Amino acid sequence: MSRIGVFVCHCGMNIERTVDTQAVAATLSEHSGVVFTTDYNFLCADPGQRLIRDAIAEHKLDGIIVAACSPAMHEPTFRRVAAEAGLNPYLCEIANIREHCSWVHQDRDKATQKAIRIVKTLVEKVRGNQPLEPLRIDHDDKCLVIGGGIAGIQAALDVAESGFEVILVEKEPSIGGHMAQLSETFPTLDCSQCILTPKMVEVSRHPNVRLLTYSEVVEVTGYVGNYEVKIRKNPTYVDPDKCNLCGECVKVCPKSVGSEFERGLVERKAIYIPFEQAIPSSYTLDEEACLGLHPLRCSECAKVCEPKAIDYDMRPEYIEESVGAIIVATGYSLYPISSLTEYGGGQIPDVIDGLQFERLLSASGPTSGEVRRPSDGKIPKKVVFIQCAGSRDPERHNAYCSKICCMYTTKHALLYRHAVPDGEAVVFYIDIRAGGKGYEEFTQHAIEEERILYLRGKVSKVYRQDDRVVVWGVDTLSNRRVEIEADLVVLAISMNPHPSNLALSKILKISCDADGFLKEAHPKLRPVESLTAGIFLAGAAQGPKDIPEAVSQSSGAAVKAVTLLTKDKLIHSPEVVEIDEAICGGCGICVDMCPYNALAVNGAGVAEVNEVLCEGCGSCVSACPTGAAQLKNMTTQQFVEMIEVALQDG
């Protein structure tokens, strides 16, 4: 390549303030193979783009460098500009002199020298580039949604409404997720089930939705647009088509365990239905709780089942589906209460978590909405709510803010005051984070009108004294130690990532962040996408969220999935790895390295690349002991030349 053009962008003052762009252009004009250089205020603006197009035509450029911002920003822009001028877009490279230079330096002379080196490396790179054509691939047009909470339901409905088939997989026996457990929702105090159940019904009846409850995704292979999914439907041991919901089995079942839906406040039988409005409305025999799934061991339920719906021989069923896109909406779990030993978590029965309190408040809960404490069923006359339990405590617990606790604590205190008008509610808080429509007003109303005592300070200790729970804390505003004898303590426990996130992230080959939440592709500009193409994130799987946020993110993820499914063909970058068959000895080391399963040793004993699977990460290249694996347009040879010019004197 001998006719290279270099375009240096000022980015307003973003680059120009620290880098002498004219000097960069002037120095590069002397560099071998460079026949045209210029600098311009905003190359990404229309006139800037025109300037590049005109220069390519006028100077017959056969390679261009745009020295500007990160390629993550405008690489597509400038490659399109190159293509419009008849230059293969892969002969356009971006030299990042903003994020990698002007933004991180102050000394103008040194920054200018560094910018020159950066641009020179890209000149060397483009010199070794080959013109490439993007890969065009077919795709399936179904969408898999993992998780049947409000986020998954919303995403499934949005995709289904767009005319695409959805497979909605839920691990539990019913869809609904945590929202089904809530009593009322802040700040409007709508009944949670009342607004959720219509959506549950809609998604279960939607002609485009295939609902698989009590099911888990066990294997995912393939790539964007062409994922092969294996789902295990766990046996419920009850045939939902035969079961007439008479409930006789529950009456005779001799085994009880804590109800998950009621957060252990009451027990359920080994054969059970999670809650009345469960969908599907069908019994499940919990094989772990059951005495033995064997007629000789117990079989009480089978004996009384008139329609003969119980089948102990039911086995897991494996369902295979091909889908084009995947939306992950696994939701959250709570930080284990037993880890909060300083608050008596897991030891004092009247220290409960927020979701347990939701069940106590809920009209469909174990106390039919009467607030009665777990230990003795008495109505608590004094309740202490402790915020940030397990959150914002990097030394002992989670460092992050769980975001929703400020608001639901206000709601809890308020609903408690409504349920027990002569009861006292005290809230310990660090800060009140009430950012959201109507949230601040809601909190202020609770403090001012509902006689809820807000104490700013942390609780140091909670212990049991006779039948009361004593809370030691501090009120930092009046600088006093506070000791409160309460009847019930409610911990606003930190939201944890769902425990299945880690295993699922491996199955899906997406990343988790340090806290275990699923990682988005870009925190601001790609919040609903994972880094793996075709896999999208919705709801609290990605981080703590309240319902409106989870719902809007789900709709966002649904649009991303639909955008993909609507396309005729998918475009895949041709900047993938290629194998030099003359050198490759088929050792297969690259095969284990590939995080995308894009490599395999073929019958001829040579590694072979499935180009559409390859994301061009280069893991195989660094592991390849022969140099046979090379990334197109980023070969070792190109790297060496780039390093040489970067380290050159002067």
Place this chain on the structure above:
Amino acid sequence: MEKIRIGIYWAASCGGCDVSLLEIDEQILDVAAKADFVLWPCATDTKYADLRAYKDGSIDIVLFNGAIRTEENREIAKLLRDKAKHLVAYGSCAQMGGVIGLANLSSRKEIFTTLFGAKTHWPKEESIQDGYPLHLPAFLDRLLPLGDVVEVDYVIPGCPPPREMVSQFFDALLGGKLPEKGAVFAAEKNLCDECPRERREERITRIVRPHEIESDPEICLLDQGIICMGPATRGGCGAACPMANMPCTGCAGPTANITDQGATMLNTIASLIGTGLEGEEELEAEEAILAEIDDVIGTFYRFSLAASIFKGAQRE
């Protein structure tokens, strides 16, 4: 037909390369019939004065074994470059510095102190012995592969070059079918291509030395935790060492695209180890596995240290 004029020279070498020439069995008769040995210090008596008297380019091909350790080695290498039409780096030492290249881990001073003790005992370049002046060639600061001193036309790798490669070379030479300059008389692919052991494409979870385990002769040595240099080494020997239940040590050097054999294999091993743990725990586990490697340089750079990017220690 005029006979082919062959020269054989040894520089810093153990002598094994000279012996390996005889391994070609009856093919040696062909060589004898079609070629004359105009220089072969190991077998014939040729003085440097005779060599200097040869016209430039008058030796058809010189097989140069051994590395450049002394001023004499360097001088003769340059002389032979002038006299030879084709110069061949024969064996690992000429190609990459070889085992003796590991001396580059020590400075000249350290080597002499170890060998001779106090500086007063060191041999001098100029001295009088029995009334006659004695000149000893200077010992270079660093051992060099032949290619660092003169341009090399062909490489016959190996320590010593195995029969197959030597034979392949003589076939080409005697048949008048020498390949283009730069050719290496070994396989283009790595050793794994010839190795019959089955690779299970597993992560390395422990590292052991061959004597520490009873290895499975059917399974890839890397899979069993033995560091085998085969992946980063040219084939052509028929995977001789792995066939004898020993790991490849890398004597044939890297494949064409690789500049630093040791660094490449280190990269490969670093990529391959893994226990399946997460985060910090995994890092610690991987470090523990890597710590099991005994003699990193001797394992990964046994033959190629002098030709590596860092070439050895710089202490003087």
